[in-house]
Amino acid sequence: MSKPLEHDYIGLTETSSMERSSEKISSSSSSSTHSIEDNTSKTTNNTSLNLKETELRLGLPGSQSPERKVSLFGKDLESNDKSNGFSVSPLKNLVSGAKRGFSDAIEGSNGKWVFPMNGKSDVELAKGAVLASPRGGLESKGNSQQVKVSVPALKEVGGVPQSPKPVQDKKNLIPPANEHASAPAAKAQVVGWPPIRSFRKNTMASNLAKNINDAADCLYVKVSMDGAPYLRKVDLKTCKNYMELSSALEKMFSCFTIGQCSSHGLPERDGLSESRLMDLLHGSEYVLTYEDKDSDWMLVGDVPWKMFTDSCRRLRIMKGAEAIGLAPRAKEKCKNQN
């Protein structure tokens, strides 16, 4: 099976998000299963149909396409997009956009924190399969003033059925999680099949991991967010790097910030990382942290991805103010580990 697509926020947003949207549209209109390798061919189809205007994007708020109308929590983020294309510090845009989106949520929901659910169950979300469909319109069900972006977009695409057969959807869009070196890669997994309880899956996963690297099929960790009414779970095995994790969590929670890192998950030279951290801490309300095997809370993004998944016990999206104390320790720990 071919290597799954690398999702890169910064460089390739246009191509990758187009591919993703075309996948969804074409998978809904055809009933045959197709694998991820078909993505590239679908891209050209999409372009020729000129659906770019109406497609949904996974790009971060503030990233390109001024015509993109995405609303988080009912407030248009269009005005956030001050840059043409990508700015020098995309993080800043991400941060400010996300922050505004979140505060809007607080203000826009009559004091009660309405928790928007952005996609399917955790496994599906984490697999990056579903396009972000911000549920601005869902805060109050009867509120017709909310901008319902996802719906008009899809409706314009010639009455494509809204719910493609989920089995096929999942099979199309889920990258193989099983990474045996010698055995053939596992096929796409369907949510909740075979019917095995999480406790058993997690136990067996840690059994296998003792023997074979990356053989475990799933690694659910809890994700809590300060202020959210309940926890979610995300499967770390379905993310290849911090970008994908960020994407999955963004879909889940719609509005958080991740300690930034390069696409390889490695901390950059000190000077740059420091400025990013400062951006992060000053610019945003929320930071992603995790509890490691030693029960210490660390900033996500400081250690190589593999090291992170091996030691991450659970995730917490905490308020930026609380996270300030973490930064130095995380750097220290990283140095020690390196």
Added chain:
Amino acid sequence: MQKKMSYSFPNEVLEHIFSFIQSDKDRNAVSLVCKSWYEIERWCRRKIFVGNCYAVSPGMVIRRFPEVRSVELKGKPHFADFNLVPDGWGGYVLPWIAEMAGAYPWLEEIRLKRMVVTDESLELIAKSFKNFKVLVLSTCEGFSTDGLAAIAASCKNLRELNLQESDVDDLSGHWLSHFPETYTSLVSLNVSCLVSDEVSLSALERLVGRCPNLRTLRLNRAVPLDKIANILRCAPQLVEFGTGTYAAELRPDVFSNVFSNLAGAFSNCKELRSLSGFWDVVPAYLPAIYSVCSGLTSLNLSYATIQSPDLIKLVSHCPSLQRLLVLDYIEDGGLEALASSCKDLQELRVFPSDPFAVEPNVSLTEQGLVTISLGCPKLQSVLYFCRRMSNAALVTIAQNRPNLTRFRLCIIEPKTADYLSLEPLDVGFGAIVEQCKDLRRLSLSGLLTDRVFEYIGTYAKKLEMLSVAFAGDSDLGLHHVLSGCESLRKLEIRDCPFGDKALLANAAKLETMRSLWMSSCSVSFRACKLLGQKMPRVNVEVIEEREPPDSRPESCPVDKLYIYRSVAGPRFDMPPFVWTMDEDSALRLS
């Protein structure tokens, strides 16, 4: 002339007679005889079972049954076990605890399954019920060991604490120390689901040592093997025991010490009938349990990653075995050995060791199950994961074992046909339902057409629970089940082409069932609204995480649908992604 019927028995006598009637079904029947029996019965009912916590409100239960001592509640639908029910769906126990705290100060037992339990709920239990004795939290979540500490500290009469497969936030092993030194009444403790690496061994040993009535002790993985002997020596009267990790060093000096200590401790436990745990098994240590094997009736090796030869050796020491849970490492050969050694076997569960591997990693096929069905005349309950099946095998199994009551077969790859004939497995499952007249629970898998449902509707008259996935061709399939299965209580369906017609045509059936779950099927939003409108005593809940169902044409299928009967009306604790279709829904949402 009107003759007034009067009973010669005073109420107290009737009450005494009723006290011998324990089953809920019988109690319900008693309460329907006449008004005075209804009254007497409701005042003396001590145990309540609520199969769906949303079917009735706590207030209603309390009003009818004022003197309850034991409550059992179930929350989320069964498919929540497989991550099909999104987080935040519901099933909160706190409202129940809060109301019972005031109404049932003498409550002794709470048993919960698939509910969200918070530390707050546990603290409330701890301080509200002075005579609290039994807490069973099966597949629950939402609480931490802090909540357990509250229970340990306050419940002086606690007999049983069972956390069976719950998802507990394990903050440390110190909660055990909250059992006061004066506390000695523990009978059953199951903490096997706790995942922390820390455990307070000394607190555990002291607790075990001072509770002479301890019968059941299931430890978690963190308890090392070399500490088991000490614990067993503190409680030689144990009947049920679950080890922690079953691994220790193999260096000769360490091994002989640990092994002889362990074997000695086990041999002291003359009452031991059930063993479990066995994480990370080092096979060399297994013979330490041989002294108790002849008396074992239940063995859970479903986490033991040992190979067939070791498994065969072990089970051949256990002729009294009635219940075996094991991984597919046992293979067909091991099942053959099992069939010849364990003639009393009643329940077998074979779990997959590597369910996501494309190629089979073990030699476990339909043959193993056929052999068991032939060799074990008392076999009643089967859960079997495998990669291939044939109609011939299923027919053989059905003919061998018409006494099956629970048959759950999971062929790992969806829509797998009969590997010999390449046909659907309709005939095979048809044989199962036709031969096994007392079948109460059935789970289907493999390639199946509407025909299998015709068989089920025709023959499965005692069937209470049916699980269906990736099966059927049309609404006819669903119609057969809903119209034919007279005893059906729970139906759960995923990824089947079942739509509006069968559901609407059999709407009345829904009031006779506990619940119906359908996900990734073809039921339209319009049909859901219609059902909600027409069936006031049934709650119709649509689960849509992507976007509101009313933002699309109403002919669009809903993602997930959960329908259950209720006398409490629609619930109000739903998260944003759950919509309830009630009488107004047709007006409000169209």
